Amino acid sequence: MSLVRFSAGKALDMLRAAGLDARLLGESGAGFSSIAVDSRAAGPDSLFAALPGEKADGHDFLGAALERGAEVLLVSEEGWARKNAPLKPGTAVIIVKKVLTGMQALARERRRACPELLRVGITGSSGKTTTKEICASILEQGHKVAMNPGNLNSDIGLSQSMFGIDSSAEIGVFEMGMNRAGEMGELAGIYEPDIALINNIGTAHIGILGSRDAIAFEKKQIFSHFSGSQRGFVPEADDYNAFLKEGVRGRVGDFGPHSTKGFRGAEDLGLDGFSVDWEGLKVHFPLVGRHNLSNAIAAMALAECVGTPPREVAAGLEAVRPLFGRSEILRGAITIIRDCYNANPDSSEAAIEFCDSIGWKGRRLYVLGSMLELGADSAAAHRQVGASAAASKADALFFFGEETRPAFETVRSSGFKGPLLFETNFDRLAKAVKDFAREGDLLLIKASRGMALERLVDRIKI
Numbered sequence: 001m002s003l004v005r006f007s008a009g010k011a012l013d014m015l016r017a018a019g020l021d022a023r024l025l026g027e028s029g030a031g032f033s034s035i036a037v038d039s040r041a042a043g044p045d046s047l048f049a050a051l052p053g054e055k056a057d058g059h060d061f062l063g064a065a066l067e068r069g070a071e072v073l074l075v076s077e078e079g080w081a082r083k084n085a086p087l088k089p090g091t092a093v094i095i096v097k098k099v100l101t102g103m104q105a106l107a108r109e110r111r112r113a114c115p116e117l118l119r120v121g122i123t124g125s126s127g128k129t130t131t132k133e134i135c136a137s138i139l140e141q142g143h144k145v146a147m148n149p150g151n152l153n154s155d156i157g158l159s160q161s162m163f164g165i166d167s168s169a170e171i172g173v174f175e176m177g178m179n180r181a182g183e184m185g186e187l188a189g190i191y192e193p194d195i196a197l198i199n200n201i202g203t204a205h206i207g208i209l210g211s212r213d214a215i216a217f218e219k220k221q222i223f224s225h226f227s228g229s230q231r232g233f234v235p236e237a238d239d240y241n242a243f244l245k246e247g248v249r250g251r252v253g254d255f256g257p258h259s260t261k262g263f264r265g266a267e268d269l270g271l272d273g274f275s276v277d278w279e280g281l282k283v284h285f286p287l288v289g290r291h292n293l294s295n296a297i298a299a300m301a302l303a304e305c306v307g308t309p310p311r312e313v314a315a316g317l318e319a320v321r322p323l324f325g326r327s328e329i330l331r332g333a334i335t336i337i338r339d340c341y342n343a344n345p346d347s348s349e350a351a352i353e354f355c356d357s358i359g360w361k362g363r364r365l366y367v368l369g370s371m372l373e374l375g376a377d378s379a380a381a382h383r384q385v386g387a388s389a390a391a392s393k394a395d396a397l398f399f400f401g402e403e404t405r406p407a408f409e410t411v412r413s414s415g416f417k418g419p420l421l422f423e424t425n426f427d428r429l430a431k432a433v434k435d436f437a438r439e440g441d442l443l444l445i446k447a448s449r450g451m452a453l454e455r456l457v458d459r460i461k462i
Helices: 008-017 058-067 077-083 099-112 128-139 155-162 183-191 212-223 241-245 290-306 310-319 345-357 375-390 402-414 426-436 455-460
Strands: 022-026 034-036 046-049 072-076 092-096 118-123 145-147 171-175 195-198 231-235 251-255 263-268 274-278 281-285 328-330 335-339 364-369 396-400 420-423 442-446
Touching (some): 046 058, 046 099, 058 077, 072 099, 077 092, 092 099, 099 183, 118 183, 118 212, 118 290, 128 171, 155 183, 195 290, 231 241, 231 290, 241 251, 251 290, 263 290, 274 290, 274 310, 290 310, 335 345, 345 364, 345 442, 364 375, 364 402, 396 402, 396 426, 402 420, 420 426, 426 455
Parallel strands (some): 034 046, 046 072, 118 171, 364 396
Antiparallel strands (some): 263 274, 274 281
């Protein structure tokens, strides 16, 4: 991999050119080609950004970062005055007012060091990581592609990801997420996408932003650095479709089963994914669920926009594999759908709908864990999912986490006939599911990542 190395002196010049007050102590020739925000991840040729956090302040770990080989420290005035560490020969410290702002400015300049890179940006309330992976799988058939590892898509993660761009990459495919108001605009300022797609407007993070209107406004900021020549895509059937297009400087079109060029339909194969007709080619797309078909159609729209030949699209779709905790199918005596990387009302109801749609001869057991980050809407959202679960084809329902209590109460009052459990203790939940499950069952595990429900898999395998 060929990465771009900056000297501390060059970084200082870039920060000042971005309008930031910055000063340098130590060796201006000290350099870096990556950014670490955890001192344990620091090493030779890295810059350690001393970010403040809820539980720890990076300025408390400056010495540790230097011991691990970091050549450059990025610190705040206040933090350096309080926790300055003796510099080693060949190292430097850059002092700014706000570390995150400085880190983002450096990330933008690092990305601009690859001027030929065609930049594809993806956001949405759910499915953006999967859409990114599908799109990259397609484009990798004919191009060198750069992308964020995992879901490093936040103000911090995207900044770090910019330093991982290989200088030989032709196309960047980066997902962009948000956890606060104003964050998407910052991400767009760092990445400045040439092509941007909004996958959907759902309810993820509604507890932080307050409403779907606010979520739609924030997601729309992915287009905020368009100057007129860029392309945007929004979902054809989303109720925010018109709003997302309005006033954008650039061409914004639709994607979806009726508007994505080349998509001619798909046959649902249940646990085997879909048979997709793309430009007359029959393609096996292995990810399950209508939501993943929608993610694939979004990726197809991006690939078509870039001019990808049909056979490369087909090969890329067939090469996709499920990510950990995202609609994974674990086959065995008990067939498990492990979908516990994240959860919100939209994705939880989609998971229930998918499991109901399968022609399954055995029993269906649904384990539904807490949906987090829903704020004041949490109780209502869980009741909504509870109503869907009560009306589903589930033979037994298990709810895990205090937040799921309203869902459990909704099911209990519905007259649901099967076994029903509410539990806040994981060990007791695991024992109950293990004792009830038997060979031939279909087991759905759906929850927010914070519930760590993937632990259930090892407990119940038979």
